[in-house]
Amino acid sequence: MTVKVYALSTCPYCRMTRKYLDENNVQYDVTEVDLLEGDEKAAAIDEVRTVSGGTSFPVVIVGDEVVVGFNKKRIMELLGL
Amino acid sequence: MSDETRAIRRRFVPGTTADDLKAYMAPFVATLGYKFNTEQDFVDEVLASELEILEATGDVYCPCRVRTGDPKEDFKIICPCIPFHNEQFAAMRKCWCGLFILEDVEDGAELLGVIDEPEPGAAVDVPVCRIDDLPRGQVRHVKVGKSDIALARVGDEFFALSNVCLHAFGPLSEGVLEGYEVMCPWHGWRYDVRTGGTDHPNADVKTYPVVVRDGLVFVSVTVR
Numbered sequence: 235m236t237v238k239v240y241a242l243s244t245c246p247y248c249r250m251t252r253k254y255l256d257e258n259n260v261q262y263d264v265t266e267v268d269l270l271e272g273d274e275k276a277a278a279i280d281e282v283r284t285v286s287g288g289t290s291f292p293v294v295i296v297g298d299e300v301v302v303g304f305n306k307k308r309i310m311e312l313l314g315l
Numbered sequence: 316m317s318d319e320t321r322a323i324r325r326r327f328v329p330g331t332t333a334d335d336l337k338a339y340m341a342p343f344v345a346t347l348g349y350k351f352n353t354e355q356d357f358v359d360e361v362l363a364s365e366l367e368i369l370e371a372t373g374d375v376y377c378p379c380r381v382r383t384g385d386p387k388e389d390f391k392i393i394c395p396c397i398p399f400h401n402e403q404f405a406a407m408r409k410c411w412c413g414l415f416i417l418e419d420v421e422d423g424a425e426l427l428g429v430i431d432e433p434e435p436g437a438a439v440d441v442p443v444c445r446i447d448d449l450p451r452g453q454v455r456h457v458k459v460g461k462s463d464i465a466l467a468r469v470g471d472e473f474f475a476l477s478n479v480c481l482h483a484f485g486p487l488s489e490g491v492l493e494g495y496e497v498m499c500p501w502h503g504w505r506y507d508v509r510t511g512g513t514d515h516p517n518a519d520v521k522t523y524p525v526v527v528r529d530g531l532v533f534v535s536v537t538v539r
């Protein structure tokens with residue numbers, strides 16, 4: 235199962251989420267949207283809007299499921315942790 | 316956002332400290348029915364991020380939201396951004412970041428992390444001001460979600476009705492309140508603040524239930 239995380243470098247929940255995934259040895263791709271520039275940034279924001287319906291962070295994508303915020307319970311369920 | 320809110324919103328300069336932010340934000344959010352999260356470490360972490368953002372960008376943009384580069388949009392995520400998102404935040408009982416929680420939340424730790432934006436149709440009581448912010452016999456503008464509302468106080472009763480007069484869209488909150496009637500400042504149409512009723516045909520305005528508790532005035536709305 236692929237896990238993708240859209241995060242902001244400044245956001246405490248993003249840090250908490252990544253720490254949690256790291257501690258559980260989950261492999262994931264992370265995009266720090268605020269560190270991107272120009273078109274790349276716009277594209278990433280569009281993607282976040284499309285999958286999550288807003289611009290709240292982090293957005294964790296597990297397979298087809300999307301979790302917004304550091305929702306530990308939901309992430310645990312989806313990853314079978 | 317009411318004009319009062321606009322007036323006291325303040326810009327920060329680089330060199331500001333976390334204590335400066337706290338000293339300004341605590342009374343400001345209290346007028347909106349919020350307080351700092353009870354989790355001190357978390358609060359410190361969010362404020363530290365805000366200060367980094369302030370140094371980098373010149374303003375205290377939200378650490379949990381992305382700046383799109385559109386000044387109008389980005390203005391709505393300058394902390395504390397509660398006035399712009401009060402409907403959503405009241406439903407979640409906290410702001411997106413969780414830096415602020417509704418005043419009656421005892422344990423902010425429970426609200427950390429999860430961001431559950433309300434579904435359309437959900438009923439929510441949105442705090443709009445403290446009782447003492449609105450003197451008897453006065454009416455003021457409050458914004459709840461996307462709705463412009465005139466909040467009127469008659470004695471110790473509070474009433475909420477659409478701020479928009481149906482004659483030519485005058486702002487009822489700038490009108491004069493006489494007893495239970497507010498008179499539109501533009502051409503004098505009168506509305507009963509209890510019912511939104513007027514003598515003019517098919518021109519009644521919408522009213523909203525108001526709840527007063529813990530020194531705060533809440534307007535009950537349905538999330539759109």
Ligand code: SF4
Binds near residue numbers: 394414
């Ligand atoms: S979501 Fe909370 S922390 Fe972020 S800008 Fe708004 S009030 Fe501030």
Ligand code: FES
Binds near residue numbers: 480481482485502503
């Ligand atoms: S706009 Fe209100 S009376 Fe004309």
